[in-house]
Amino acid sequence: MKTLSPDQQALFGLLNEIGIINQLSSSLLERLLPHGLTVAQFSLLNHLQRLEGEWSPARLAAAFQVTRGTMTSTLQRLEAKGFISLVPDPADGRAKIVTLTDAGRRARDAALAAAGPGLAEMKDALSPSEVAAVIPVLQKLRIWLDMHR
Amino acid sequence: MKTLSPDQQALFGLLNEIGIINQLSSSLLERLLPHGLTVAQFSLLNHLQRLEGEWSPARLAAAFQVTRGTMTSTLQRLEAKGFISLVPDPADGRAKIVTLTDAGRRARDAALAAAGPGLAEMKDALSPSEVAAVIPVLQKLRIWLDMHR
DNA sequence: ACTAGATAGTATGACATCAAACTAAAAAGG
DNA sequence: CCTTTTTAGTTTGATGTCATACTATCTAGT
Numbered sequence A, B: 001m002k003t004l005s006p007d008q009q010a011l012f013g014l015l016n017e018i019g020i021i022n023q024l025s026s027s028l029l030e031r032l033l034p035h036g037l038t039v040a041q042f043s044l045l046n047h048l049q050r051l052e053g054e055w056s057p058a059r060l061a062a063a064f065q066v067t068r069g070t071m072t073s074t075l076q077r078l079e080a081k082g083f084i085s086l087v088p089d090p091a092d093g094r095a096k097i098v099t100l101t102d103a104g105r106r107a108r109d110a111a112l113a114a115a116g117p118g119l120a121e122m123k124d125a126l127s128p129s130e131v132a133a134v135i136p137v138l139q140k141l142r143i144w145l146d147m148h149r
Numbered sequence C: 001a002c003t004a005g006a007t008a009g010t011a012t013g014a015c016a017t018c019a020a021a022c023t024a025a026a027a028a029g030g
Numbered sequence D: 001c002c003t004t005t006t007t008a009g010t011t012t013g014a015t016g017t018c019a020t021a022c023t024a025t026c027t028a029g030t
Helices: A006-032 A039-050 A057-064 A068-080 A102-124 A128-147 B006-032 B039-050 B057-064 B068-080 B102-124 B128-147
Strands: A084-088 A096-100 B084-088 B096-100
Touching: A006 A039, A006 A102, A006 B006, A006 B102, A006 B128, A039 A057, A039 A068, A039 A084, A039 A096, A039 A102, A057 A068, A057 A096, A068 A084, A096 A102, A102 B006, A102 B128, A128 B006, A128 B102, A128 B128, B006 B039, B006 B102, B039 B057, B039 B068, B039 B084, B039 B096, B039 B102, B057 B068, B057 B096, B068 B084, B096 B102
Parallel strands: none
Antiparallel strands: A084 A096, B084 B096
């Protein structure tokens, strides 16, 4: 039977662990979020609220490391919920401009308020210093993966 | 504007990083795998090869932390590819027994051989000691999330 | 200016995933 | 034994994601 080297196994195990954490944390978080918001939708609302300026779907797709098609889909769902508005960019006939609506701002605040306690509870699992220690390592991995796309 | 505490922000950032890594590493791995195998399919073949014994869809679903419906779907795709066989369990009219076919064993070996070099390359991003350091922390988080499901 | 190439947004089809509803069969409790 | 509850597997519909292909528009190079 073919096998991997111990180092390869450890790396595979790491990716596996990451996959499970992603799955569990997403579904946990989505259970807390109001308006049937998904993590993708919440992240987008949050991004638009925190970072001022004009955002096109293409810029958002790049910021979130997803394809333009994925962003189209998420934006359409948020628009259907009335949380963002999408208008043509007068300066570029191909582009659109994404704007948070007032309802979107309220939804984002409500979502943040709902998610906060869950994140606070998670400190029982991982101390802030553990979080701080692990983040740079994962960033290195993420950057490497991004470059080898 | 409502905000999260720095600790909450760090935790949210960690989950975000994990989501991106999961996405990037999965698509990178799937580009290497033969037979159009997905990570889910490869993991399942690998599991069946490594761990002897009789596996029902329900046991597999529990082992992989996915719903039975998800496992049904993955098993159907692997069966369509001829890599597993699904037969009724004579001892339990509700259950089925999952078995690797010879083609499935060959596909798993080929997939492992194809994925190995990619994992080896990833050592440029993360040294084995960094991997070893980060795994226990993530395990703690995963276990906590699993208990708070 | 015109053409060729790059970029923006969209559409489609595939896959993984979940939740919820459903059927069939086993297990448990009277 | 019979009824109730639990369990196994499936189905359906929603979401996120990708790759690919397509249209419209912008940009650059000639």
